[in-house]
Amino acid sequence: MKKYTSAQAYFEDDHERVLVLNQIREVLLSCDLEETIKWFLPTYLHNNKIVIGLGHFKDFVGVWFHHGVFLTDPLNVLINAQQGKTMGLRQWRFKDLAEVDKTALKMYVEEAIKNSQEGLEILAKPKPIIETPSLLKEALDIDHKLKDAFYTFSKAKMNEFKAYILDAKRPETKQRRLEKIIPMILNGEGLNDKYKR
Secondary structure: OOOOOOHHHHHHOOOOOHHHHHHHHHHHHOOOOEEEEEOOEEEEEEOOEEEEEEEEOOOOEEEEEOOHHHOOOOOOOOEOOOOOOOOOOEEEEEOOHHHOOHHHHHHHHHHHHHHHHOOOOOOOOOOOOOOOOHHHHHHHHHOHHHHHHHOOOOHHHHHHHHHHHHOOOOHHHHHHHHHHHHHHHHOOOOOOHHHOO
């Protein structure tokens, strides 16, 4: 996936579905939304809250309503792209220019803005705290530099290290994993940082 640093760059690129994208963008910009880029895709905010995301794929252009679960959806066009995983996000897909009904889209967008103003949103469930494996706890108790470095990470990153050790079945594997993550922790590098670049 190409990494765009501005929404303008995204729309100026030569996409197969550029006409569909620009037709949808025209509707979004006619509403009370601020255009920006997040996750390398055009994103639309109202009062600094994400309301809509936009992106093109091989077979369609998708408009994501971040709290679309609250939309009335009178045309029955919204889908949950990841059933069982996605709680609030709903998507409207457009395959070609003929499918873009600007009036209907604007109606959905305005309802999404109104819902955002009213504070309708799905809050993420807090992730469970993972117990520190005894092997890691012992290493942290012995090496105070390691302990200090470990606790500078976010809870999510600490949980990634903990789960990495806990997921191993054999004691030898747990030990190898501990030896692998110690230099990472001391260098301030999260377990999955290399995949997030």
